[in-house]
Amino acid sequence: MWEYSEKVREYFFNPRNSGPLEEANGVGDVGSIQCGDALRLMLKVNPDTEVIEEARFQTFGCGSAIASSSALTEIVKGMTLDEALKVSNQNIADYLDGLPPEKMHCSVMGREALHAAIANYRGETQTDAHEEGALVCKCFAVDALLIEDVVRANNLNTVEEVTFYTKAGGGCASCHEGIEEILAKVKGERSGPGEVSPPMKPIAPRAAPKLTLVERIRRIEAVLASVRPMLVRDHGDVELVEVQGRNIYVHLKGSCAGCMMEAATLGGIQQKMIESLGELVQVLPASYMPAETSC
Amino acid sequence: MNPIYLDNNATTRVDPEVVAAMLPFFTEHFGNPSSIHAFGSQVGKALKEARQKMQALLGAEHDTEIIFTSCGTESDTTAILSALRAQPEKNTIITTVVEHPAILSLCDWLEKEGYIVHRLRVDRKGRLDLDEYRSLLVNNVALVTVMWANNETGTIFPVETMAEMAAAKGIMFHTDAVQAVGKLPIDLKATKIDMLSLSGHKLHAPKGIGVLYLRRGCRFRPLLRGGHQERGRRAGTENAPSIVALGKAAELAIEHMHHENTEVRRLRDRLEQGILSQVTHAFITGDTASRLPNTSNIAFEYVEGESILLLLNKQGIAASSGSACTSGSLEPSHVMRAMGIPYTAAHGTIRFSLSRYTTEEEIDRVIAAVPPIIAQLRELSPYWNENGPVENPERAFAPAYA
Numbered sequence: 195m196w197e198y199s200e201k202v203r204e205y206f207f208n209p210r211n212s213g214p215l216e217e218a219n220g221v222g223d224v225g226s227i228q229c230g231d232a233l234r235l236m237l238k239v240n241p242d243t244e245v246i247e248e249a250r251f252q253t254f255g256c257g258s259a260i261a262s263s264s265a266l267t268e269i270v271k272g273m274t275l276d277e278a279l280k281v282s283n284q285n286i287a288d289y290l291d292g293l294p295p296e297k298m299h300c301s302v303m304g305r306e307a308l309h310a311a312i313a314n315y316r317g318e319t320q321t322d323a324h325e326e327g328a329l330v331c332k333c334f335a336v337d338a339l340l341i342e343d344v345v346r347a348n349n350l351n352t353v354e355e356v357t358f359y360t361k362a363g364g365g366c367a368s369c370h371e372g373i374e375e376i377l378a379k380v381k382g383e384r385s386g387p388g389e390v391s392p393p394m395k396p397i398a399p400r401a402a403p404k405l406t407l408v409e410r411i412r413r414i415e416a417v418l419a420s421v422r423p424m425l426v427r428d429h430g431d432v433e434l435v436e437v438q439g440r441n442i443y444v445h446l447k448g449s450c451a452g453c454m455m456e457a458a459t460l461g462g463i464q465q466k467m468i469e470s471l472g473e474l475v476q477v478l479p480a481s482y483m484p485a486e487t488s489c
Numbered sequence: 490m491n492p493i494y495l496d497n498n499a500t501t502r503v504d505p506e507v508v509a510a511m512l513p514f515f516t517e518h519f520g521n522p523s524s525i526h527a528f529g530s531q532v533g534k535a536l537k538e539a540r541q542k543m544q545a546l547l548g549a550e551h552d553t554e555i556i557f558t559s560c561g562t563e564s565d566t567t568a569i570l571s572a573l574r575a576q577p578e579k580n581t582i583i584t585t586v587v588e589h590p591a592i593l594s595l596c597d598w599l600e601k602e603g604y605i606v607h608r609l610r611v612d613r614k615g616r617l618d619l620d621e622y623r624s625l626l627v628n629n630v631a632l633v634t635v636m637w638a639n640n641e642t643g644t645i646f647p648v649e650t651m652a653e654m655a656a657a658k659g660i661m662f663h664t665d666a667v668q669a670v671g672k673l674p675i676d677l678k679a680t681k682i683d684m685l686s687l688s689g690h691k692l693h694a695p696k697g698i699g700v701l702y703l704r705r706g707c708r709f710r711p712l713l714r715g716g717h718q719e720r721g722r723r724a725g726t727e728n729a730p731s732i733v734a735l736g737k738a739a740e741l742a743i744e745h746m747h748h749e750n751t752e753v754r755r756l757r758d759r760l761e762q763g764i765l766s767q768v769t770h771a772f773i774t775g776d777t778a779s780r781l782p783n784t785s786n787i788a789f790e791y792v793e794g795e796s797i798l799l800l801l802n803k804q805g806i807a808a809s810s811g812s813a814c815t816s817g818s819l820e821p822s823h824v825m826r827a828m829g830i831p832y833t834a835a836h837g838t839i840r841f842s843l844s845r846y847t848t849e850e851e852i853d854r855v856i857a858a859v860p861p862i863i864a865q866l867r868e869l870s871p872y873w874n875e876n877g878p879v880e881n882p883e884r885a886f887a888p889a890y891a
């Protein structure tokens with residue numbers, strides 16, 4: 195069974211603010227019974243001050259869905275609508291001392307319900323924003339805009355993470371390609387304007403002038419320097435260990451090491467190396483280095 | 490308050506007599522049964538006895554038809570791959586949509602490798618259509634593999650009849666009987682079943698020991714090649730303590746077979762009666778006319794299974810659920826979906842599986858605990874108002890987008 199924090203257990207066993215709210219003037223419904231969780235958030239907003247005076251919820255779902263809903267009502271009570279709009283799914287998770295990664299979608303659902311309820315109060319039709327987003331995951335009815343939002347807000351990098359946060363991709367898996375495209379798009383934005391890497395050029399081994407060893411190492415270091423900021427942001431780093439012919443051995447440090455991203459990261463670095471050096475090389479983790487053969 | 494364990498289809502407690510029987514094989518009888526000296530031969534003798542006890546439980550004609558393996562999954566895998574390798578001219582497997590992943594995942598993989606897999610569908614009560622089955626029994630079928638009893642609902646398939654039908658066409662028949670052995674009387678020599686899998690930990694023996702029954706004369710190719718153990722059909726030094734344990738468990742299962750089919754069944758029925766008479770919008774899933782005596786799977790509409798389990802657990806009651814959240818797969822169990830259980834109920838299915846240790850007092854405690862839990866969760870549910878589901882739940886609850 196899941197490892198729930200004390201706080202999650204407490205909010206599940208003794209939920210605050212559950213049940214219908216007769217005087218609600220802003221109601222947000224998200225999810226559906228097919229998906230396995232559904233949440234109705236009811237707000238009573240003071241029309242003069244726009245302060246949320248009362249918040250209640252009804253939830254069909256697992257332990258963390260109920261706890262997240264309850265936490266959300268506690269968080270937004272007393273806030274103005276504008277303040278409430280700034281509440282992120284991470285705020286909800288933090289309020290509960292964290293959620294298991296597989297359950298982050300419960301907090302995302304909370305945030306969606308909040309936005310839906312506020313839109314409902316303001317008389318906006320929230321549907322518009324969402325109809326623009328193409329449906330990516332049919333199994334869980336998740337559209338591109340939501341995935342993009344969540345990827346951006348939580349700095350997600352893998353399909354698995356997207357599934358943990360939104361459920362998208364957790365069923366038949368046929369939408370993984372679509373999710374990967376969104377990840378790639380957001381990643382492109384992250385690397386900053388102007389820096390967007392051009393579509394992969396065919397790497398025809400140009401008849402490059404033969405580089406001296408010193409020049410090769412210099413270029414290798416330059417490539418590593420260019421990717422370092424990205425790695426540092428993810429609490430990692432990279433270091434050149436050895437160059438043996440076409441094999442460039444590096445040491446990936448911090449959270450990159452060993453994670454599923456390692457292969458992807460090395461692949462990206464390798465692509466840059468090939469472009470910079472004008473020759474086919476392989477970037478490998480230092481652990482792949484052939485051991486010294488003692489006689 | 491003593492905890493109540495009603496998750497015996499997941500695994501069972503090792504019987505204390507079984508533990509006592511196996512312990513000496515860690516200490517004084519540690520020998521390798523293949524050895525000539527006294528250390529080994531004592532163990533060899535114990536394995537032979539264990540094999541005979543298992544033969545008795547299964548009603549097998551010969552004790553050499555019993556092959557000890559490491560688990561139910563290994564037995565299943567061995568059976569399927571053996572049938573394909575022994576009959577390279579055939580390329581088709583018939584199975585069902587509700588098998589355990591031990592069968593289904595392997596079949597999915599074989600399909601990718603180019604084999605043809607027919608998965609028999611089930612109706613709302615989890616029953617097979619034998620006419621459909623008959624129409625699929627053609628020349629190129631290497632193997633039929635159909636579970637004897639379903640682990641989630643307890644539904645029993647007519648494997649004896651199905652094996653006859655396959656045999657009439659010269660087709661091999663395997664059954665995953667992991668949930669059936671020890672709960673139903675079995676007499677293999679009176680059937681046409683060629684291979685059968687079982688797993689020790691479902692019948693009060695330890696985890697990590699299983700059996701593949703292989704009818705004498707059935708063509709076979711081993712999964713593990715190596716030493717001559719199990720007459721060359723499953724290499725690897727025997728897990729002597731666990732084999733002895735499984736032998737003891739088989740002996741005890743025979744002793745308790747009557748109890749299982751009378752008292753355990755009565756308690757199971759009492760549990761269902763007690764809950765369903767108090768909780769509305771709840772129903773039993775599976776084929777109530779043909780079920781394991783120990784298994785009850787109840788769908789509670791408009792509530793979610795994990796929430797129910799957490800609240801049961803708080804009162805010391807252990808059960809399991811086919812809900813998406815508990816499986817970690819985000820979708821409700823493949824068995825519930827195959828039966829077409831509506832989503833309003835599939836997320837709220839709870840399996841109670843009893844054992845010979847279950848007492849009436851425990852059952853009564855569960856009967857008292859469940860209705861308030863369901864009521865409490867329904868009160869939280871947007872699909873429920875005071876005394877029933879909201880009318881037309883799909884309309885009343887209107888997500889901005891879905």
Ligand SMILES: Cc1ncc(COP(=O)(O)O)c(C=O)c1O
Nearest residue numbers: 560561562589591640667668688
């Ligand atoms: C029907 C069925 N088949 C196979 C297995 C797998 O058995 P084991 O865990 O011994 O590999 C199980 C156990 O969960 C089962 O219920």
Ligand code: FES
Nearest residue numbers: 331332333365366
């Ligand atoms: S469409 Fe996304 S998991 Fe099936």
